[in-house]
Amino acid sequence: xxxxxxxxxxxxxxxxxxxxxxxxxxxxxxxxxxxxxxxxxxxxxxxxxxxxxxxxxxxxxxxxxxxxxxxxxxxxxxxxxxxxxxxxxxxxxxxxxxxxxxxxxxxxxxxxxxxxxxxxxxxxxxxxxxxxxxxxxxxxxxxxxxxxxxxxxxxxxxxxxxxxxxxxxxxxxxxxxxxxxxxxxxxxxxxxxxxxxxxxxxxxxxxxxxxxxxxxx
Numbered sequence: 141x142x143x144x145x146x147x148x149x150x151x152x153x154x155x156x157x158x159x160x161x162x163x164x165x166x167x168x169x170x171x172x173x174x175x176x177x178x179x180x181x182x183x184x185x186x187x188x189x190x191x192x193x194x195x196x197x198x199x200x201x202x203x204x205x206x207x208x209x210x211x212x213x214x215x216x217x218x219x220x221x222x223x224x225x226x227x228x229x230x231x232x233x234x235x236x237x238x239x240x241x242x243x244x245x246x247x248x249x250x251x252x253x254x255x256x257x258x259x260x261x262x263x264x265x266x267x268x269x270x271x272x273x274x275x276x277x278x279x280x281x282x283x284x285x286x287x288x289x290x291x292x293x294x295x296x297x298x299x300x301x302x303x304x305x306x307x308x309x310x311x312x313x314x315x316x317x318x319x320x321x322x323x324x325x326x327x328x329x330x331x332x333x334x335x336x337x338x339x340x341x342x343x344x345x346x347x348x349x350x351x352x353x354x355x356x357x
Contacts, residue, residue: 142338142342142345143156143157143158143341143345144156144157144158144322144323144326144341145157145158145159145312145322145341145344145345145348146158146159146160146313146315146322147159147160147242147266147268147288147312147313147314147348148160148162148175148208148209148242148266148268148269148288148290148312148314148315148316149161149162149314149316149317149322150162150316150317151315151317151319152171153315153322157322158173158345158348159173159315159322160173160174160205160206160242161175162174162175162176162208162209162242163175163176163204165187165190165191165194173205174203174204174205174206175204175205175206175207175208175209175242176194176195176198176204176207176208177195177207177208177209177210177230177241177242178191178192178195178210178226179210179211179244180210180211180212180213180216180218180223180226180227180244181213181216183218183222183223183226184217184218188226192229192230195207195230195233196233199233199234199236199237199239200237204239205239205240206239206240206241206242206266206352207230207233207234207239207240207241207242208241208242208243208244208266208268209242209243209268210226210227210230210231210241210242210243210244211227211243211244211245211248211252212224212227212244212245212246212248212251212252213244213245213247213248214247214248214251215246215247220248220251224251224255227255228255231255231259231263234263235259235260235263238263240263240264240265240266240351240352241263241264241265241266242266242268242288243265243266243268243285244268244269245267249272249276249279249280253279253280256280256283256285257283261283262284264284264285264286264350264351265280265283265284265285265286266285266286266287266288266312266351267280267285267286267287267288268288268290268312268314268316269289269290269292269314269316270287270288270299270302271292271296271298271299272302273298274301274302274305277305277306281306281310285310286310286311286312286347286351287306287311287312288311288312288313288314289303289311289312289313289314289325289329290314290315290316290318290320290325291315291316291318291320291325293313293325293328293329293332294320294324294325294328300332303332303333304332304333308333308340308343309343309346309347309350310347311343311344311347312344312347312348313325313326313329313344326340326341
């Protein structure tokens with residue numbers, strides 16, 4: 141049976157779901173598939189260097205399967221310059237270790253596209269909680285990026301309208317910190333695309349293999 145895949149979550153899930161759990165810096169790693177990165181919201185804390193050292197260790201030891209979530213957020217007080225410095229550092233590390241990245245973006249699509257144009261396009265970027273329009277989606281996909289949709293897909297018409305235009309081979313689904321069940325998000329996604337859940341599960345599993353096995357060690 142093809143499992144459900146939750147590409148980004150802050151909640152521990154049952155073992156019959158393949159989930160990438162976002163690890164906190166002070167948390168014990170007791171799950172198989174974890175991500176870790178320095179979130180832009182944490183840059184005002186006096187622990188960035190310690191976090192980066194921990195990230196380096198995780199990458200070198202292959203303890204994580206994704207660097208993230210990392211990214212840019214234009215709605216916070218931290219300067220974009222500082223955010224870009226830390227983000228680029230993490231991207232370079234991910235490229236060096238060939239580990240996919242999970243991206244957080246708030247009103248920073250053009251900034252992230254500019255970084256992508258300069259980076260190694262062979263490395264998979266997954267934009268989690270995607271909530272922008274079709275035009276931004278097309279630009280990201282042109283650069284080989286994947287888009288992940290979460291609980292907002294259940295009720296947000298604007299996001300639904302964008303979602304139905306995304307090529308299935310660039311798609312992931314997630315729960316993030318919503319508390320919603322991934323099964324419900326898959327069900328809604330399948331309804332919107334007019335396909336059966338099993339076919340959707342097969343395609344997203346194929347995408348998971350493409351990103352985390354092809355790119356992997």
